[in-house]
Amino acid sequence: MTTVLLYTAGVVFFVGAILVSIGLHELGHMIPAKRFGGKVTQYFIGFGPTVWSKQVGETEYGVKAIPLGGYVKIVGMLPPGAEELAGPVEHDAQGNEVHKVRKSNTGLFTQLVSDARSAEYETITAADEDRLFYKMPPWKKIVVMAGGPSVNILIAFLLFWTVFSTYGDMSAASAEPAPGRPVVAEVSRCVIPYSEQRTDCREGDPDAPAFEAGLLPGDTITDFNGTAVTSWDQLRGLIRDNASGAAVIGFERDGQREVGRTSTTVELRPDDLTGEDETLTEVGFLGVSPEAELVVPTGGPLYTIERMGSLTVDTVQAIGTLPVKVFEVGQAIVGVEERQADSPVSIVGGGRIAGETASTTEVPGGDRAFSLLALVAGFNLFIGVFNFVPLLPLDGGHIAGAAWESVRRRLAWLRRRPDPGYVDVARMLPVAYGFGLVLMVMGVVLIIGDVVAPISLAG
Structure with missing residues (x-):
């Protein structure tokens, strides 16, 4: 029962956080639009049938039934086409002049554009002429349209900063040898050439020197060829420099001092201990791995900015491969292949991950809470970056149009x-x-995939 409640709480938290993020995204559009004198007639979270709404001044605020987005209606997003302007001036029921757009066009695409203009101007009066969005200076249009995704990126920054500065950056965590004298975690049974990248011993593989010396997991190495050992890095250097020479290894087992004798073997191993350089060099090899501890880096705003820079690059790359990844999800839906762990998810999949995270009682509650914050931060970063893609109907399409307007006006001047x-x-x-x-088709595919072939934290 507790697991079910925790799972439900995780889903509710995630969905609620995303809806709040959507609401703040739309405020990022609405607030600067109103500040610049624009007319905003609607502010809604969700799509579809209206669940609740309230008129406040000239703006209707509300919630719709399908929580998959939101929108604000800014009057005059589309300029009238010069060839489509109506001849005689018309008036509404109150006697106000109404700007009309002809609908008489030929061709499917031309008709689509004409219908959109007509719908845009059906409720615009002469009093609105100076408040139309398309008449704003380009820089104001950019501020209005960039406001929404910028809010999502700001939310991601604040959440990541909270996580990184307190809990730490688990995505950059690494296992490092425990401080002090090295405690043996694993002893190799045989010597396996580094280039073969396998873990199983085969016939003909020589015994590992550590195995010959009688070392066992849990032993604490105290000295190597008479040199007192105080750290794993020191021991590793002594082993590598020993080449194929004799090795006398002092160690403690259950509080008793023991001595093992062997000869290290020469192996081709990476010369760079950081792992960044794969150049192989002949060095001494013993065949032990030390006990390690998980090191989780922490940092403040500068660290967060640096990490978000890397995450943004990863997000852009993910957006570039999104159609392929969605196609793979479609294959998983029909059973052609398994769903990949790195495949994209919808808000449904995010909710499932949040539920599993919250209900994993083997993990401390604090760890689960910070994982949920990181999950929400990741979704906000993706939403923000994705909306900057310079294609309509995304915010980036309007930004690109305003930027081009500024450029061509400057060039004309x-x-x-x-x-x-x-x-x-x-x-x-x-x-x-x-x-x-x-986008709609990809969204539907992801939602279905998250239902019939979900990604699970349990793998």
Whole structure:
């Protein structure tokens, strides 16, 4: 019963945290839009049927039934096409002038653009003319559209900072030999050439020197060829420098001093002890591994920025391979292959991971709490970076349009040519619809995959 409650609590926490993140993302758009004089008529979390809403001033705030995103409605996102402007001025029921857009266009894509413009301007009056989004200076448009994903990245930073500065960065954790005299954790039964990268002993493999010397796991090595040993790094250097020479090894076992005699063997091993350089060098080899402890690095804001830089690069690479990864999830759904542990997940999969994390009672509660924070931080980083992709309907598409508008206006000014006017992002709507459809299909595939072929922490 406790496990079920913890699992449910983990799912609820994760979903709630993502919904809060979505709400803050939309505030990142709405607040600067209003500050710059724009008109925001709707602020909603979720999609589909409205569950609750309230009108406050000129903005309707609400929640919709499907918690897979959110939106704010900023008036005048699309500029009217010059060739589509209506002739006579029309008026609404209150007598206000209404800006109309013709719908008479030929061609499927042209009609899509025309219909979108028409819907955009159905409720716009003359009083709104100076508050239309497309009329804002390019830098203001960029601030408004970058505000949302920037909030997600800020959330990720604050959460990662909290985790890294207290619990530590588990993704960068490493096993390092315990301080003090080396305690043997493992003794090799035989000598296996480094280049073969195997762990099983085969016929013809010579006995490892440590095995010949009688060393056992749990022994504490105290000296090597008469030199007192105080650390693993020191012992490792003595062994490597000994080449194929005789080795007298002093060690303690159950409080008793013992001595083992053997000869180290010469092996080709990496010369760089950090593992970054794989150049092989002939060195002495004994065949023991020391007891190690997990070292988890910690750090403040600068460390967090550095780590987020690396994580952002990984995220960009993941976005680049997203279609392939989603296709692999589709194969896992129909049973063609196993679901990969590094495959992308939807909010459903994230909820399952959060539930498993919260209900793993073998792990201390503090560790589970910090793992949940890191999970939410990772989702926010992905949402933020993904929304900067310069394609509509993502925020990055509008940012790219505003940036191009600024560039071409500056170029026109430098060349003393007429102002080219606003960039018509509506012309990219067919691409936006196509890309939006692709995103929807990928989302559905991931959700189904997270249900029928989920990723499990238990592997």
